[in-house]
Amino acid sequence: MSDLWESNAVESGAAFQEEVSRIVESAETLIRDSLGATDVVLIPRGSSKHGDVHLLRQSAFSELEETATRFLDDYLIHRATGASVPIAKTMPHSVDQRQGRDQVICRILLDDDYGVCGSLAVRLPAGDAATGPSSARLDAISAMVSTMLKSVTTSFELEIELIAAQRRSARLEIQTRTDPLTGAQTLGAFEREVRKRLHDSAEACALILFEVENLRSINDLFGYQFGNTYLGLVAGALSAALPDTAIVGRLGGDQFGALVELPEHYNSYLGDVLSRCRDSILRSTATLGRPNLGRTSGGAAVYPNDAANYDTLFELAEGALFVSKRSARGLPTVFAPGIDPRPNPREITRSFKAALAANQIRPYFQPVYNLLTGECAGFEVLARWEDPERGVLMPDDFIPILNDPENAERLTQKLTGTALKALADLGPHRARNLTIAINVTSFDLMNREFAFELQSHLSEVEWLSWSQIIIEVTEKIMLGAAEGQVFRTLEELRRRGARVALDDFGTGYGGLRHLSGWPVDILKIDRHFIGRMLDSDIDRAIVESILHLSEHSDLTVIAEGIETPAQLRALQSMNCAKGQGHLFAAALPASGLADSLESIDFDALNSRDSW
CATH class of the missing domain: 3.20.20.450 (EAL domain)
Known part of the structure; x- marks a missing residue:
């Protein structure tokens, strides 16, 4: 997306340069033809907001161009310091090593708001430079050129500002859609995209929920910075294990979700996906060098087999997640009718306060x-x-x-x-x-x-x-x-x-x-230790050690x-x-x-x- 905005800005800048070149060329031709000028140079200046526009001219930098540029620079310097400076100046120009035969009129081009649009240098025969008609025509043409340059510059500024606004808007949209910690989609963005995918396609999909176990304890034990790094690795491992077409989101502090497209015969495929995710998280978090990391519970429900809408599908996946969390090994669970009669967490939360009262x-x-x-x-x-x-x-x-x-x-x-x-x-x-x-x-x-x-x-x-x-x-x-x-x-x-x-x-x-x-x-x-101590020497030794500790x-x-x-x-x-x-x-x-x-x-x- 960044490359697109850069490309648009470059294209706008090129179009602006082309339009300025056209105005300069037309103005120089008009002055040359209407005043009989020997030579004409127009040096345009970009707005102060975007800096000077350096127009690339086809011919080599001539003496007249140097004169016009120097006059423009002097004017800007004196104006910046508050000094009084004329907007026009007439000076002699040598022709064939003879002084006084021609004269150069330098003029600053100002718009209606006295903004500087550029400078104009016109070389006229000595006898024509001071005549009233020539001077009047030059004033009129200068005013017209200033207006045209102001118009194209303003248009360019607005276009650049529009591109910048679009870029800011796109950046904000990305920020609202993306969790800054993990790079996964936010809950709102995930829900919107999943709803759209389910609405637009009748193909089978699995909604999978993962919950990172003991995140609060890990934060307390190793610190929140470590916990943030841990979550980032979990999110990256999930994305790496899932197909490129999957939608991955962070749904809460320790919970992630994914929508995965399924093939026609998906039972073994879905089991493989859940296993890959679990193994990927364990491998990735092992690099942190801390014990008991990478443990997750997972639950999944299938669209449209289990539910035909997002809300019901999410509740069924939550129910499967709940069963996974209750299991001793925390194995991922795929929803099946009658899998667990207990209500899902959303129902429990909604009715808790009333039940307490x-x-x-x-x-x-x-x-x-x-x-x-x-x-x-x-x-x-x-x-x-x-x-x-x-x-x-x-x-x-x-x-x-x-x-x-x-x-x-x-x-x-x-x-x-x-x-x-x-x-x-x-x-x-x-x-x-x-x-x-x-x-x-x-x-x-x-x-x-x-x-x-x-x-x-x-x-x-x-x-x-x-x-x-x-x-x-x-x-x-x-x-x-x-x-x-x-x-x-x-x-x-x-x-x-x-x-x-x-x-x-x-x-x-x-x-x-x-x-x-x-x-x-x-x-x-x-x-756990009491239940196993009769069959496990280690568990019995643990119980005996605790009791021995209490005796002393x-x-x-x-x-x-x-x-x-x-x-x-x-x-x-x-x-x-x-x-x-x-x-x-x-x-x-x-x-x-x-x-x-x-x-x-x-x-x-x-x-x-x-x-």
């Missing part, structure tokens, strides 16, 4: 038991959405909502307030020593008022204390700088008496570094995801203090809290071979 999103409580005595030590609060049409939705079903700070904080406050009231309903005699673990997000901890808001909830029940509160955070939340707002909020909560639990320990980025530098009281061993520190350990009596026995043999899991109880509504306070009979559990 209607108390459809409620706290459920998973008991945590002392693995030595069997007594209930407390509860972890988990969110459940009791939707009248879709049934009970798990947190993973509405995780996209938590990407919005307002929604995340509103959910935390709602669950916290309701959970503390449910605990209070048990009464001080049964609940005074029970703990309540609250899962919080980074948005909650970035809120400077979070500790005061939690204090407000506690103040509603006289006998509830800060020592009963456990704040559960993931390693991802702790990726920011120590002494930052998240750190300060956790320190404030601990100062008031709450304890901090590091959830899913061993699965994040920071590892043991957080234990020495951050306020942590409790380690929760991720269910003030850290408490809670094992998550205990599913079988064999897992329970193994943890008891390792002196694990506390645990939770479906072996004891699934997450319960508030109505089941009282029953969960009964102690667990471990002997009875261990004797049940059906487990």
